[in-house]
Amino acid sequence: MSEREAQTTVLHAQQLVKRFGGITATDHVTLELKKGARHALIGPNGAGKTTLINLLTGVLPPTEGRIVLDGQDITDLPPHLRVQRGMVRTFQINQLFDSLSPLQTLALTVSRQQGLGARWWQKLGRNAQVMARCEQLLERFHLSEVMNQPTRVLPYGKRRLLEIAIALSCEPRVLLLDEPVAGVPAGEREELLQTVAALPADVSVLLIEHDMDLVFSFAKYMTVLVNGAVLTEGEPEAIANDERVKAVYLGHGTEATLEDGHG
Amino acid sequence: MKAQDALLGASRMKAWELALWLALLASPLALPTHALIINEIAIVALFAISLDLILGYSGIVSLGHAAFFGLGGYAAGLLAKHISPDPLTGLLLAAVVSALAGALMSLTVLRGNDLTRLMVTLGFALILYELANKLDWLTGGADGLQGVTMGPLLGRFEFDLFGRTAALYSLTVLLLVFLVLRRVVHSPYGATLMAIRDNRLRAMSIGIPVASRLASVYTLAAGIAGMAGALLTQTTGFASLDLFDIHRSADVMLMLVIGGTGWLYGGIFGAAVFKVMQDVLSNITPQYWTFWLGLFLVVLVMVGRERLVRPRSWFARGKTQEAR
Amino acid sequence: MAELLRIEDLRAGYGEAVVLQGVSLALEQGQTLALLGRNGTGKTTLINTLAGATRQHGGRIYLGVGAQQVDLSRLPSFERAAAGIGWVPQERNIFKSLTVHENLTAVARPGPWSPQSVYQMFPRLAERKGNLGTQLSGGEQQMLAVGRALVLNPRLLLLDEPLEGLAPIIVEELLRAIARITREEGLSAIIVEQHPQAILAISQQTVVLDRGTVVHQGTAAQLQAQPELLDSLLGVAR
Numbered sequence: 163m164s165e166r167e168a169q170t171t172v173l174h175a176q177q178l179v180k181r182f183g184g185i186t187a188t189d190h191v192t193l194e195l196k197k198g199a200r201h202a203l204i205g206p207n208g209a210g211k212t213t214l215i216n217l218l219t220g221v222l223p224p225t226e227g228r229i230v231l232d233g234q235d236i237t238d239l240p241p242h243l244r245v246q247r248g249m250v251r252t253f254q255i256n257q258l259f260d261s262l263s264p265l266q267t268l269a270l271t272v273s274r275q276q277g278l279g280a281r282w283w284q285k286l287g288r289n290a291q292v293m294a295r296c297e298q299l300l301e302r303f304h305l306s307e308v309m310n311q312p313t314r315v316l317p318y319g320k321r322r323l324l325e326i327a328i329a330l331s332c333e334p335r336v337l338l339l340d341e342p343v344a345g346v347p348a349g350e351r352e353e354l355l356q357t358v359a360a361l362p363a364d365v366s367v368l369l370i371e372h373d374m375d376l377v378f379s380f381a382k383y384m385t386v387l388v389n390g391a392v393l394t395e396g397e398p399e400a401i402a403n404d405e406r407v408k409a410v411y412l413g414h415g416t417e418a419t420l421e422d423g424h425g
Numbered sequence: 426m427k428a429q430d431a432l433l434g435a436s437r438m439k440a441w442e443l444a445l446w447l448a449l450l451a452s453p454l455a456l457p458t459h460a461l462i463i464n465e466i467a468i469v470a471l472f473a474i475s476l477d478l479i480l481g482y483s484g485i486v487s488l489g490h491a492a493f494f495g496l497g498g499y500a501a502g503l504l505a506k507h508i509s510p511d512p513l514t515g516l517l518l519a520a521v522v523s524a525l526a527g528a529l530m531s532l533t534v535l536r537g538n539d540l541t542r543l544m545v546t547l548g549f550a551l552i553l554y555e556l557a558n559k560l561d562w563l564t565g566g567a568d569g570l571q572g573v574t575m576g577p578l579l580g581r582f583e584f585d586l587f588g589r590t591a592a593l594y595s596l597t598v599l600l601l602v603f604l605v606l607r608r609v610v611h612s613p614y615g616a617t618l619m620a621i622r623d624n625r626l627r628a629m630s631i632g633i634p635v636a637s638r639l640a641s642v643y644t645l646a647a648g649i650a651g652m653a654g655a656l657l658t659q660t661t662g663f664a665s666l667d668l669f670d671i672h673r674s675a676d677v678m679l680m681l682v683i684g685g686t687g688w689l690y691g692g693i694f695g696a697a698v699f700k701v702m703q704d705v706l707s708n709i710t711p712q713y714w715t716f717w718l719g720l721f722l723v724v725l726v727m728v729g730r731e732r733l734v735r736p737r738s739w740f741a742r743g744k745t746q747e748a749r
Numbered sequence: 750m751a752e753l754l755r756i757e758d759l760r761a762g763y764g765e766a767v768v769l770q771g772v773s774l775a776l777e778q779g780q781t782l783a784l785l786g787r788n789g790t791g792k793t794t795l796i797n798t799l800a801g802a803t804r805q806h807g808g809r810i811y812l813g814v815g816a817q818q819v820d821l822s823r824l825p826s827f828e829r830a831a832a833g834i835g836w837v838p839q840e841r842n843i844f845k846s847l848t849v850h851e852n853l854t855a856v857a858r859p860g861p862w863s864p865q866s867v868y869q870m871f872p873r874l875a876e877r878k879g880n881l882g883t884q885l886s887g888g889e890q891q892m893l894a895v896g897r898a899l900v901l902n903p904r905l906l907l908l909d910e911p912l913e914g915l916a917p918i919i920v921e922e923l924l925r926a927i928a929r930i931t932r933e934e935g936l937s938a939i940i941v942e943q944h945p946q947a948i949l950a951i952s953q954q955t956v957v958l959d960r961g962t963v964v965h966q967g968t969a970a971q972l973q974a975q976p977e978l979l980d981s982l983l984g985v986a987r
Contacts (some may be wrong), residue, residue: 182884200870206916207888208873245632254914255888257630259623259686262616265428270616271631279633280620282614287432297428310431318839319788332631341887344914345839348943348983372888374917413918 166383169196171230172366173249173336178217178227180210180390187213188224189391195336199366200359202381206411210390211370212254215338219251220244231336243366247334252342254370256325260314264305264324267313268296271331295331302357303327304350324348325352330361337361338370343376355380374412378402386411427430436611446600453592466700467595468656471602473692476651478680481686482610483642484622485534488543490650491525492530493523495668497651499557502664510576512659519655520648526694527647533641536733547671553671561669569665575660584660592658597694598656602649604691609645617661618642619687624736679722685730752814753778753937754905759808761798767806768794770961776954778904779935781927783948783969786958787984792941793839793957796907799939800836801826812905823921830856835903838943839910841894845882851898852882852893860902861934867896870926871919883952887914895923906938912947945983949973957982 168288172245173195180188187210195201195370216222218229220241236244259267272292275278287293300306303323308316313324322345329337339358343351355376365405371377377384378398385395386407401407408414450466453460472494479485497519504515533545557564564570577583582590609615620628621635629635658664667673676699682694702721706714754776762768768791776782783794797803799810801824810821812832819832832834844852853864868875871892877885885893891914898906906927912920928951930936942948949955949969958964965982972979 205874207892207914207919208886210886212886219624221630241629242632242634245630247600249964251630253627257624259620259625259627261623262619265431266616267620269428269432270613270620273613274617274632278613279617282609282612284613285433285436285608285611286613286616287429287436290429293427293429293432300428304452309428317789328627328631341914344887345910349787361799372914372916401624413919413921 166196169198170197172197172199172232173218173368174230175214175218176228178214178229179225180213180217180222183226187390188217189292189389191387191390191392193385193392195366196365196383197366197369199368200380200382201367202377202384203368203372203387204371204377204384204411205387205393209387211387212340213389213390215340215368215370218338219249234244245332248333249338250329250332250334250336251338252325252329252340254340256321258313258321258324258328261312262373263310263312264300264316264320264327265296265309267324267328268299268331269293271328272296272299273326275332299327299331319344319347319350323350323354324357330357335365336369337365339367339371341370341372343373345373351376402420436607437725450593450596450600453589455595457587457589460706461590462700464588464592464595464660466697467592467599468653468660469502469677469680469700470693470696471595471656472650472653473600473677473684473696474603474606474689475646475653476677477681477686477689477692478606478610478649479643480681480690481691482615482622483618484641485639485643486539486542487534487546488569488671488678489546489548490646490675490677491669491671492546492550492553493527493647493650493671494654494657495550495553495557496526497523497654498652498658498664498668499564499570499654501655502573502658503563503577503733505573505659506570510574510577511576515575515659516598516655519651523651524648526643526651527644529645530647534643535636535639547674548675550669550671554666557666557669564664564666567666569663570658570669571663573662573664575659575662588660595656595660598652603689603693604651606649610689612655614638682722683725683730751778752776753780755809755810755811756799757809757811758799759795759810760806761794761803762806762809763794763803768803768961769798771808772886772958772963773808774956774963775968776905778937779931780946780954781841781938781940781952782954782956783945783952784939784941784956784958785945785979785983786964788868790958790964792958792963793909794961796909796939796941797838799829799905799907800834800838801829802838813817817930830901830903831858834907835898835901835905836907837898837909839888839913843882843885843890843893843897848881849885849893849959849984850877850878852897856897857900858902862899862902864896864900867899870922871896873919885943888916888919890978891915892919904935904937908940910941910943912942914942920947924948927951945972945979 171194175191175193178188178191191214205211217224220239224237228235231247231249269286269292272295273286276292278289300309305320305323305327306318312322326342344353346354359380369380381398384398384399384401386393388410393406452463476490479487500522501515501519504518530549534542558566575584578590578594584590617633617638620633621638625635654668680695680699681691683698684691701720706717752775754813756774759769759772760767772795784790784795790945794803798805804827805822812821814821821829824832847855850864853867857864872888874892874896878887895911911923915923924947927938940948950970955967955969955972956963
């Protein structure tokens, strides 16, 4: 048994199919996310990566196929219940609460996560534990100075950081990141991915990203999706040298356009 | 500033609020000739804050909130006529009946988009209007429910002709509900409502049970609207089809436009401004007061509520600062 | 090559806030300018000001030369587009309820670039011709935003982080395409990017901003040859 096969599968997408009218956006995709994984999902624009995340999180119902989380079939489970079981995602385009401040946003998320979301009689901010966790997260994501400003006035880079902070405040066990560093300034990208890589070893991470330097430094395993179907999967080394992957996605790094040390 | 202080500070009762409420409660005693209109303002303010709860805080649009106002009004009236003239029992029954109706209606309001919600809520109010019209053996039909006489409040305070007891009754109910709602909107529950309003997809994606949360707040808002309707019936001794009328649903929305949504005082200030304007203008020009009200609304929307309230800003250069 | 763009002492920002504190630069036809700087230094504000989406407090923006010269400062955005500005904003802003093809044909102006040539450059968009804007993936929206600016047949392309979220192979193609059209068609471009290496390779000029002012102006080759200078200007610790 290979080392990978010996690991526990935490999230298992089994032959997922998604059709929109005549278009097959997801074509019999099988993907296994192992416990503690640092697993990257790459592929050309429009290959169906975000659609796959939408299927896994329950935002879209699959046309065929099943999804198993921790051994339980969750194919028909509503999205908010999947989150409550520990499967959390971030969005490629920021999905934030524009009129709330980062502090309010994180406070409500952490409260919800700790089971206090339905409490109508207690003031938000009363719970010391929740506040401590919020301060920690605000600090880690450099949001402390802007914590009381409404999200809509924050610059794009801060909004992106908040997007990720929200996901982490849900204490995920399975984290699905959809292009997390898009729009984040150069100096903060590595830091952001380090924060993600530094998550507890038992948190399993699936990352969609186009910045290859970051992907190759982060991922231990990769799946390549093209036109809605899995083209190949394997360790980063093998993927980087796969001619088919180079032809459709990675390119050949011609000197006229890209230099080494990109990023 | 510590995180905790930032959040708690926002929800602490400020000095001006204390002063405002004391003034409001004292008003029927200080201005006894205006007790009737103070009563009306309090009732309609209660109605408005119940709409703000779903519109301003949860993002549910409704053109038929009067459905619950009317249900509460008739429930309280019928109870007083046939079973018990005790005002508080009537208030409670009205709240329960409207809340139940709200719970049922919430199923229809969760689906679709804003446009369909406007239609569905409007339709529901129209249905109730017709039902009240048709069931005239119960409701008195177009003539309305007459002769609703109330017993003394808390067994002691009789409803007097000047409306003083009525005004104090309505103001007290308004204050108590306001305090509870204040707690609610500053709680984690309230924060999840605002999250749903701002971004339903994200709210779902952080584990908030959106459907049940919206259903619960719609039920609560319906119950409060029912209480407002009950207060009107109890303090005027009369309930009519007018309680369900679309103009009630529309007026209450206008009050929120005037006062602002998403902060409970919006409903209160909006109700006060609207009612006072209505009263003053119709005394000056009984036929054309709606023209002046309309003009006021146009000016309000074009100039912006913030600037209208701050005369200094009329002389400042340029638009307000947007941050990047 | 003739001068295409001249900015003189530009002061601009949002509402009352002034972000650009007197920026001056000049660009020739067929030249590409790499606009660099740390986050929040005014790069996007400069692009937005050229496009007409901010409040200009002072200075002048001249497009073209001689009798054809236009002072953009006075013109609203749509007239600037007609004058030759093709803008690809940071947030893409494609027309969501229009299809890919409609997005392109709605704004197309006469010239070498047509929806067909955009489809040639981005075959993926051709496949998605009938899809609504909302049905596109992020990267596809990015490609559409660039294509839409191109069908305007502009004289000056303003690209605010155009490579963000694009597959590496598309990045190569897009950079190659920009290099080609600036060389062959005399199109000029101002590109803001987070990865300076990528665009320095296809740029002739660079301008580095800090706190709304120009702190460095020079050739791209110069910065490419002096990575330490580049790093210190961008404040990136390596």
